[in-house]
Structure formats: C-alpha cells, structure tokens
Amino acid sequence: VKNTIHTKVIRNFIVSILLMSLIIIVVQLYANRQxxxxxxxxxxxxxxxxxxxxxxxxxxxxxxxxxxLLEDGDQKQRDRLAQRQKALHRYYQQVKTLLANxxxxxxxxxxxxxxxxxxxxxxxxxxxHNQGSLTPEQKKSVKDRLTxxxxxxxxxxxxxxxxxxxxxxxxxxxxxxSHRVRLLLVLALTGLAIVFGYLRTRxxxxxxQIFVKELRKVSAGKYQTLEEIxxxxxxxxxxxxxxxMVTTIQGNEAVLQDKxxxxxxxxxxxxxxxxxxxxxxxxxxxxxxxxxxxxxLLGRLYRFSQTLTQTMEMDxxxxxxxxxxxxxxxxxxxxxxxxxxxxxELEVKRTVGLAATQHFGLDDSLAGRAAREKQPLVVGxxxxxxxxxxxxxxxxxxxxxxxxxxxxxxLLGVIALGRICKNEFSDDEQKMLTxxxxxxxxxxxxxxxxxxxxxxxxxxxxVDQLKSELINTVSHELRTPLSSIFGFAExxxxxxxxxxxxxxxxxxxxxxxxxxxxxINDFLDLQRIEDNRFELVKKPxxxxxxIRANVEVYRVQSAKHTLTVSVEPNxxxxxxxxxxxxxxxxxxxxxxVKYSPAGGLIEITALCCSPQEVEVTVxxxxxxxxxxxxPKLFHPFYRVDNSDRRQIGGTGLGLALCRQTLxxxxxxIWVRSEYQKGSAFIFSLPIA
Amino acid sequence: xxxxxxxxDEPAIRFLITATLEDEGYExxxxxxxxxxxxxxxxVQPDLIILDVMMPGLTGYELCARLKQDPVTQGxxxxxxxxxxxxxxxxxxxxxxxxxxxxxxxxPMELSALVASFLPKS
Numbered sequence: 068v069k070n071t072i073h074t075k076v077i078r079n080f081i082v083s084i085l086l087m088s089l090i091i092i093v094v095q096l097y098a099n100r101q102x103x104x105x106x107x108x109x110x111x112x113x114x115x116x117x118x119x120x121x122x123x124x125x126x127x128x129x130x131x132x133x134x135x136l137l138e139d140g141d142q143k144q145r146d147r148l149a150q151r152q153k154a155l156h157r158y159y160q161q162v163k164t165l166l167a168n169x170x171x172x173x174x175x176x177x178x179x180x181x182x183x184x185x186x187x188x189x190x191x192x193x194x195x196h197n198q199g200s201l202t203p204e205q206k207k208s209v210k211d212r213l214t215x216x217x218x219x220x221x222x223x224x225x226x227x228x229x230x231x232x233x234x235x236x237x238x239x240x241x242x243x244x245s246h247r248v249r250l251l252l253v254l255a256l257t258g259l260a261i262v263f264g265y266l267r268t269r270x271x272x273x274x275x276q277i278f279v280k281e282l283r284k285v286s287a288g289k290y291q292t293l294e295e296i297x298x299x300x301x302x303x304x305x306x307x308x309x310x311x312m313v314t315t316i317q318g319n320e321a322v323l324q325d326k327x328x329x330x331x332x333x334x335x336x337x338x339x340x341x342x343x344x345x346x347x348x349x350x351x352x353x354x355x356x357x358x359x360x361x362x363x364l365l366g367r368l369y370r371f372s373q374t375l376t377q378t379m380e381m382d383x384x385x386x387x388x389x390x391x392x393x394x395x396x397x398x399x400x401x402x403x404x405x406x407x408x409x410x411x412e413l414e415v416k417r418t419v420g421l422a423a424t425q426h427f428g429l430d431d432s433l434a435g436r437a438a439r440e441k442q443p444l445v446v447g448x449x450x451x452x453x454x455x456x457x458x459x460x461x462x463x464x465x466x467x468x469x470x471x472x473x474x475x476x477x478l479l480g481v482i483a484l485g486r487i488c489k490n491e492f493s494d495d496e497q498k499m500l501t502x503x504x505x506x507x508x509x510x511x512x513x514x515x516x517x518x519x520x521x522x523x524x525x526x527x528x529x530v531d532q533l534k535s536e537l538i539n540t541v542s543h544e545l546r547t548p549l550s551s552i553f554g555f556a557e558x559x560x561x562x563x564x565x566x567x568x569x570x571x572x573x574x575x576x577x578x579x580x581x582x583x584x585x586x587i588n589d590f591l592d593l594q595r596i597e598d599n600r601f602e603l604v605k606k607p608x609x610x611x612x613x614i615r616a617n618v619e620v621y622r623v624q625s626a627k628h629t630l631t632v633s634v635e636p637n638x639x640x641x642x643x644x645x646x647x648x649x650x651x652x653x654x655x656x657x658x659x660v661k662y663s664p665a666g667g668l669i670e671i672t673a674l675c676c677s678p679q680e681v682e683v684t685v686x687x688x689x690x691x692x693x694x695x696x697x698p699k700l701f702h703p704f705y706r707v708d709n710s711d712r713r714q715i716g717g718t719g720l721g722l723a724l725c726r727q728t729l730x731x732x733x734x735x736i737w738v739r740s741e742y743q744k745g746s747a748f749i750f751s752l753p754i755a
Numbered sequence: 756x757x758x759x760x761x762x763x764d765e766p767a768i769r770f771l772i773t774a775t776l777e778d779e780g781y782e783x784x785x786x787x788x789x790x791x792x793x794x795x796x797x798x799v800q801p802d803l804i805i806l807d808v809m810m811p812g813l814t815g816y817e818l819c820a821r822l823k824q825d826p827v828t829q830g831x832x833x834x835x836x837x838x839x840x841x842x843x844x845x846x847x848x849x850x851x852x853x854x855x856x857x858x859x860x861x862x863p864m865e866l867s868a869l870v871a872s873f874l875p876k877s
Contacts, residue, residue, distance in 0.1 A: 547765050554768075554863045555771060557862055558771075572774065575770065579767055
C-alpha cells in the first residue's frame with residue numbers, strides 16, 4: 068500500500084481508536100478488579116457474620132443445654148450437647164478458615180470465642196463424666212463461665228457487624244472512586260489522542276504547507292525546485308512532479324527568455340521601424356501642413372495677383388496693393404511709397420490709417436534703410452514707443468515691416484505695414500509678405516512700364532500728330548506763297564494790267580517766291596539737323612563783331628525799334644560756325660522786331676558767364692509769350708496761337724532751327740518771358 | 756452793287772483777291788481774321804464772302820457755320836478757300852454750309868467766274 072496522505076490519515080485514525088479502546092479496557096478491568104476485591108471482602112464478612120450468627124445460635128443452644136444438664140442430667144441431653152459442641156467447633160473452624168487472611172480478626176476471634184468454646188467443651192466433658200457429682204459452687208462457676216462465653220461471642224458478633232458495615236461503605240467508596248478515575252482517564256486519554264492526532268496530522272501536512280508556500284511564490288512569479296521537502300508520500304511525488312515541472316518551466320522559460328529576447332529585439336526593431344514610420348508620418352503631416360499653408364498662400368497670392376491685375380494705373384494700383392496687403396496680413400497701417408530716382412526720395416503715394424504724407428530720403432528713415440539695403444526690415448516696437456496720428460485718432464504701433472520693391476536690382480519703392488495689436492510679423496507672414504511684395508513689385512514695374520509705354524505712345528502719337536500737323540502746316544505754308552505767285556502770275560498773263568499794277572504784282576511774286584525759298588531752306592536745314600547731316604564750319608569768331616554786324620541790318624530795317632548792344636569788353640574769340648550763329652541771331656532779332664509791333668527797346672547783350680561759355684541775350688518789350696506756350700516754343704512749326712501773333716508772318720520753324728543749331732554747336736537756348744511785357748531769348752555757346 | 760467780303764489772315768492773299776475782283780463791279784471789304792469778319796458782317800451786310808479756312812482765333816469753318824445758322828446771315832453766299840488740299844476740306848466745307856470751296860493755290864480767273872455765277876451783274 069502506498070504511503071498516501073489518505074492511507075496515512077486512516078492509519079492514524081485507526082491507531083488512535085485502538086489506543087483509546089485499549090486504554091479504556093485496561094482502566095475498566097482495573098476498576099472491576101478493585102470492585103470485585105471489595106465485594107469479595109464484603110461477602111466474606113457476610114459469611115463470617117452468618118457463620119458467627121449460627122455459631123452464636125448454637126452456642127446459646129449449647130448453653131441452654133448445659134443449663135438443663137446441670138439440673139437433671141439426662142443422657143439424651145448430654146448427647147445433644149455433644150452434638151452441639153461438634154457443630155460449634157465446625158463453625159468455629161469454618162470462621163477461622165474464613166478469617167485466615169485477617170490476622171487481627173482471627174486473633175480477636177480466638178480471644179472472644181476460644182475461651183467460651185473451651186469452657187463449654189470442658190463442661191461437656193465434666194458433665195459426661197461427673198454427672199450429679201458437681202457441687203452447687205461448681206455448678207455456679209460453670210454457669211458463669213457459660214454466660215461469659217455468650218457475652219464474648221455476642222461482642223465478637225457486634226464487632227463483626229461493625230466490620231461488615233465498614234466493608235459495605237468501603238465498597239461504595241471504591242465504586243465511586245473507580246467511576247471518577249475512569250472518567251478522568253477517558254478525558255485525559257481523549258485529550259492525549261487529540262494532541263497525538265494533531266501532531267501527526269501536522270507532520271503529515273507540514274510538507275504540504277511548505278509546498279503550498281512554494282506554490283504561492285510560484286504564483287508570485289519566483290519558482291525554483293524544492294530541495295528541502297523530502298517527503299515519502301504523494302507530496303514527495305508531487306514535489307518531484309513539481310520540480311520536474313519547474314525544471315521544464317525553467318527550460319521553457321529559458322526558451323521563452325530567448326524567444327522573449329528575440330521578440331524584444333524584434334519589438335525594438337519594430338519600435339524603431341514604428342518610430343521611423345511615425346517620423347515619416349510626422350514629416351508627411353508637416354509636408355501636408357506645409358502644402359496646405361502653401362496652397363493657402365498660393366490662394367492668397369492668386370487672389371492678390373488678381374486684385375493687382377485690375378489696373379495698370381499707378382494711383383489705383385497703390386490703393387489696391389496697400390488695401391490688399393493690409394487685408395491679407397491683418398495690418399492696420401500701410402504706406403505705399405514710390406522711389407523717385409531723380410530726387411532720390413521715397414514719395415508717399417498712398418497711406419492707410421496714417422495721416423503723414425511727407426516724402427522720405429534714403430538716409431533718414433526706416434523705409435529709407437529698407438530701400439537702401441533692398442532687404443525687408445522688421446521692426447518690433449515696445450508698446451507705446453511709436454505713436455502715430457492715424458485716421459482713427461492716435462495709434463500705438465506694435466510692429467512694423469518695411470518691404471522694398473526691387474525689380475532686377477532696381478529699387479521701385481517701399482511698402483511699409485504696421486500693426487496696432489501686439490503680435491509681430493511671423494516668419495510665415497514675412498515669407499508671404501515677401502511673395503506679396505514680389506507681386507506688387509511686378510505690378511508696379513508693369514504699371515511703370517505701362518506708364519512709360521503710354522508716355523512713349525503719347526510721344527509717338529504727339530510726334531505723329533506733329534508730323535501730320537507739320538505736313539498740313541508745310542502744305543499750308545507752301546500753298547500760301549504759291550497761291551500768291553500763281554495768282555499774280557495769272558493776273559499778269561490774263562489781264563495784262565497797267566504798268567503800276569504789273570509792278571506791284573511782280574513784286575508780290577518776287578517776295579512770295581523768296582519767302583517760299585526761305586521756308587524750304589529752313590525746313591531742309593531742320594531736317595538735316597535732325598538727320599545729322601548738318602555741316603558745320605568752325606573757326607575762331609569775334610562774337611562782338613558778329614553781333615554788331617547783324618544788329619546793324621535790323622536797325623536799318625525798322626525805324627520804330629531801338630536796338631542796343633552791350634558786349635563784355637574782353638570777350639575771347641570763340642570757336643564756332645559764324646554763319647550758323649549769324650542765322651540764329653538774325654532769327655532772334657527778327658522775332659524781337661516782329662513780336663514787338665509797337666516798337667521799343669531791343670537789348671542785345673553778350674557776356675562770359677564762365678571760362679567755358681558765353682551767353683547772348685536778345686530782349687524785347689513786346690507781346691511776350693503766355694506761360695502755357697513756353698514748353699512748346701522750340702518745337703518745329705509751333706506758333707503761339709493768337710491773332711495778334713498770327714498777323715505776324717512766320718513759318719514756326721525759326722526757334723526750332725535755332726535750338727537745333729545751337730545744340731549742334733555745343734550750346735543751348737532758353738527763354739524768359741512774361742505775357743504782354745516782352746521776352747528774353749538767351750543762348751549759350753562754348754568758347755573752345 | 757454787290758458787296759463782297761474777303762477774309763484771310765495773309766495780306767498777300769487778300770491783295771490777290773482784291774486785284775482779281777476790283778475791276779468787276781463789286782464793292783470789296785477785307786477782314787484779317789474770323790473775329791474781325793464776324794463783327795464786320797453786320798455792318799457791311801455782304802452778298803458774298805470769300806473765306807479762308809486756316810485762321811487764328813475763329814476759323815473759317817466756324818465762322819461759316821455760325822453765319823449759315825443765323826437767319827439774318829444765312830443768305831450770304833460763302834466760298835471757302837482751303838489750303839490743306841485734302842479730301843476732308845470738301846466735307847468740312849459742306850458740313851459748315853459753304854456754297855462752294857476753292858483749293859489754294861487757286862486760279863484768280865476761276866474765282867472771278869465763280870463769284871460772277873453767284874452774283875448777277877448790275
């Protein structure tokens with residue numbers, strides 16, 4: 068049979084039962100024997116008493132018999148006495164036997180009964196032999212002795228009664244005690260059995276508890292083989308199996324560990340991959356966000372460029388650009404400045420939210436700095452640092468940005484934006500603003516180009532119109548003298564007029580033919596200058612001499628006018644073409660005479676204004692030139708359009724020719740005039 | 756005696772026309788530009804006007820149109836003298852209401868015949 072816990076417990080149980088039964092039996096036996104002993108003793112006393120009572124009865128009978136015998140001795144009586152005596156003796160011997168083990172009682176028995184018996188035996192014997200021969204005294208002593216013996220045996224019986232009673236009470240006592248002892252014994256043994264059972268059970272389950280404890284550890288994750296539990300029962304087997312399991316598990320665990328490490332490695336790899344994917348995803352998201360921003364930016368740019376393409380006109384463009392850029396960037400203040408290369412200033416074309424409209428130099432402002440550096444300039448102001456008087460009252464600028472408009476390296480202008488609120492222009496916004504300003508730059512460039520083209524076109528148109536007018540004018544100017552020549556010739560031929568008239572007609576023909584020739588010469592000269600086919604013959608010229616000679620001609624022609632000449636004394640000879648200069652001077656003198664029809668003073672002055680140049684002025688006090696006519700005065704065929712002047716003949720080519728001639732000679736001509744008060748034409752010539 | 760007014764800013768042309776018509780039995784008047792002519796018309800009440808186109812101030816066409824719109828003066832015969840020699844001269848002349856036009860340079864004999872065709876000789 069295997070040593071299982073089951074069998075162990077059963078065995079334990081059986082042993083405990085057996086042990087307890089054995090103990091109970093032993094205790095029972097012991098107790099019974101004691102009781103029996105006490106009962107036997109009681110019984111003996113009972114018999115002793117019974118015998119003693121019989122003995123006592125016999126003794127009385129014997130006594131009585133003896134008494135009778137003493138009085139009338141009959142044979143029969145004597146035989147009876149003898150019989151009694153024998154019975155007494157038998158009884159006595161029986162009691163004596165019964166009390167064989169009780170020395171004290173036997174001694175007492177002997178003391179109490181033996182004398183009586185011996186006395187009786189002696190009497191009987193005497194009576195047998197000496198019947199009637201006894202004196203009274205003898206009779207009395209025998210009687211006394213008989214009575215004493217009876218008393219003694221009665222006393223013994225009493226003693227025996229006491230002994231019996233004592234034995235009975237002793238039995239009761241012993242019985243009672245034996246019950247108690249049995250109860251105590253049973254209790255004690257039961258406790259003992261329980262303790263034994265507990266200890267045994269504990270020893271059986273101790274290994275189990277250790278095992279359970281170990282298993283708990285396992286459940287907590289720390290399992291190991293259980294070397295300390297060496298049980299021979301199924302727990303041992305269990306431990307063996309467990310250990311094997313642990314070994315297997317440990318083996319598995321090692322495998323698992325390896326697997327786990329492998330998995331961890333894979334996991335790490337996956338994590339790395341995941342991270343990479345996440346990074347890619349993030350990059351993608353950023354790219355998408357970037358694209359979205361880009362798209363939005365493109366949308367804005369598109370919208371903005373659409374706005375900008377609405378016009379080619381600069382003022383309107385400035386308005387659209389500044390409003391558009393303010394809208395797109397949520398700025399409140401904007402200034403649109405165009406760069407004027409001639410004045411080297413930034414001219415404010417348009418402002419929003421700002422009252423100031425002064426122009427900026429390139430050195431004295433932030434706008435100028437941005438323009439100079441051709442780089443956007445971002446300025447963040449501390450609150451309250453920059454205040455400006457805006458359209459909506461006083462405003463505090465939070466930040467400003469200056470965007471130079473640079474087209475292929477050329478500065479076109481600057482756009483300045485300001486924000487009242489705190490946020491500054493972010494990098495993204497700056498990028499967007501750069502794009503927007505690039506668009507504005509293109510638009511501004513286009514507008515400027517458009518303007519230039521328009522101006523050029525207008526110039527071309529003007530030139531065209533001038534040319535058309537020129538042709539008309541030339542046609543008209545040629546037809547008028549031709550009409551005279553043609554008409555008077557026809558009159559001469561057809562009408563054969565009288566001599567006086569013929570002379571007049573011929574003079575007219577001659578004058579008009581000369582006029583026609585002069586006209587054609589002027590025109591051809593002008594054409595030659597314009598075509599650079601103008602031949603100059605330069606030589607040292609005494610300007611004073613030249614002036615005086617020409618003035619003399621006009622002085623003779625017009626009696627109404629007073630011509631004065633003042634020439635700087637030490638005027639050096641100048642290297643120039645004297646014929647051309649003479650024609651210029653002649654033209655100016657002719658005009659001075661013509662356009663001061665009422666006569667008056669004509670002043671001619673010549674002076675050295677610098678070591679390189681001389682200036683000649685021809686000043687009249689005539690009709691003067693209206694201010695609006697001054698710019699076109701030197702254009703070919705231009706004639707101041709009023710009737711006063713129209714009365715005065717002219718081709719409109721004179722001043723144009725003068726200017727072209729002088730420019731060809733390295734000089735120039737200009738005019739100072741006041742309407743109705745006279746004109747002063749000044750021309751310059753280089754000395755060398 | 757029929758009255759003829761000669762309006763031209765060129766003295767040479769005025770002289771030529773005067774020389775052409777002076778012996779033909781007309782009373783001749785001269786004006787140097789449009790404004791002068793406009794004021795003179797009321798005083799002279801001419802039968803015929805020889806009117807130059809290219810004049811400063813009031814041009815020949817403007818004066819012609821003005822006279823032709825005025826009921827008092829619209830009966831005056833107007834001969835335009837044009838110098839431009841272009842097709843539009845004729846159109847402008849017609850638009851202005853001129854009765855005839857001559858292109859410069861013109862033939863004095865032709866002008867004389869033209870004037871005679873408009874004015875019956877007294």
